Amino acid sequence: MTRAFNLADLFEIVVDAVPGHLALVAGATRLTFRELDERADRVAHHLAAAGVGPGDHVSILAYNRAEWIEAQIGAYKLRAVPVNVNYRYTADELAYVIADSESVALIGERSLIARLGGARAGLGHLRHVVVVEDGSDEDVPDAVRYEDALAAASTGRDYGERSGDDLYLLYTGGTTGMPKGVMWRSEDIFMSAMFGGNLMGDPVAAPEEMGGKALEGGVTTMVCAPMMHGAGMWVAWIALTSGSTLVLWTGRTFDTGAVLSAAVAEKAQSMLLVGDAMARPIADELAARPGAHDLSQLLVIGTGGAATSPDVKRRLHELIPSLLAVLDAFGGSETGASGQAVEPAADGSPRFMPRGADVAVLDESLRRIEPGSGAVGQLARTGRIPLGYWKDEAKTARTFVIGADGERWALQGDMGRVDADGSIILLGRGSLVINTGGEKVFVEEVEATLKTHPAVYDALVVGVPDERLGARVAAAVSLAGPASDPSGEAAAGATAGGVGADELIAHCRAVLAGFKVPREIRVVAEVQRSPAGKADYRWARSLYAPGGSGA
Structure with a gap:
């Protein structure tokens, strides 16, 4: 059978090259490439028996776990299109993605599918539901248990030829608006976001080359980012198509000590984090407990979805002597991986x-x-x-x-x-530009400058209404030292941990044009972000609403 730059084809090529190599560690689950392939085949055959065919969409609604990977590979084997659904969504948001994507099947955790409630009745395209057990006892009617489905399905690879034109669909929420599905050709996402099988050079010329590269030995890669987001998914597939061992963080929250314990136990050589939201707590844990975590195998930390501050990178290098690089990847759902961070500009951008x-x-x-x-x-x-x-x-x-x-x-x-x-x-x-008195201010430029102050832990910058200027620049800042006012009530001149808003404003004025400098700064206990590190600008603006506290 002719192989294409198709994710299922590429995975199977690697399976055939290194069948006994450890492919996936997800909590207590450990699967070789052969075992993972067989379970994915069972997913594919179960879906096919349920009437799912090439081009049909299959929603996946789960936290990081082995079944997420199995379901995605299984859908690709069938030439169906897996749809990533954000497990943090409300019932209406979940229903929107499943309905908008016209998914005919849903594979998800029991408690998450149950969250749909009555909204499930309005999903006209959905005709098959598979439940992954997660310890909950909530009722999900008209559903098949995941393990029962796999037990009754075949492990054969009796599929037709696939194509590099087969669809890869990535739903992305961004910072505003309803989630949207970005459509890629399978070959293009492999080349643009997964480095075409060669992280440091030109992409491979033929799919079959991936088998030879897998035989060279892979890298134990730990992914802490959610599989439901592009960054986590892309790095996971870099591992799966290179013969590497993929270690998934499967905790429902980011437990720093447990993450590091898993990295030590599996001798992780690379680790994917989400910017400061994950990297800073790791640095704090390593500093607080010297020698408690043997990360001598760790060579590279990569981040996606959010940038890592220069001071955090410096601390990680100091705390992990084996570390060769902390690499911030720049890109997006619409562009793939576009480049790597270098030293910030003079203003911290x-x-x-x-x-x-x-x-x-x-x-x-x-x-x-x-x-x-x-x-x-x-x-x-x-x-x-x-x-x-x-x-x-x-x-x-x-x-x-x-x-x-x-x-x-x-x-x-x-x-x-x-x-x-x-x-x-x-x-x-561009969507977050503040127009103040006719001047344009890019919020991330000001945020980067605030983060160059050694006392600043995190910062968000927003525009708030101003009678004279139309909008004025304001910020919410949390400090690396003792907590500030958790209600967010402290305004310019207030102090927390020995550092006041006036000092932070003066720090910005030293490197930014006057119109970019925040006119107000609220020093708060914690800047609110999603667990994936996404900025909550709505919360930051609420601090400046009448009576706003950020609560």
């Missing part, structure tokens, strides 16, 4: 070096901005980019555009400028 010439900053005429010009534009990628958004032609037309040179570009939404050396300085998302 994040800066990254593009992986290739297919990543650029475009001006308003959709022309490439020349390095060193100082002009600000929108980050974009050409070449292997998505087909568009699922069922949203209008948004597809706005995001995937034809540039002045005739190339098709994906606009990520981040604004930036190109430095003289070709690196790109990120200024923030």
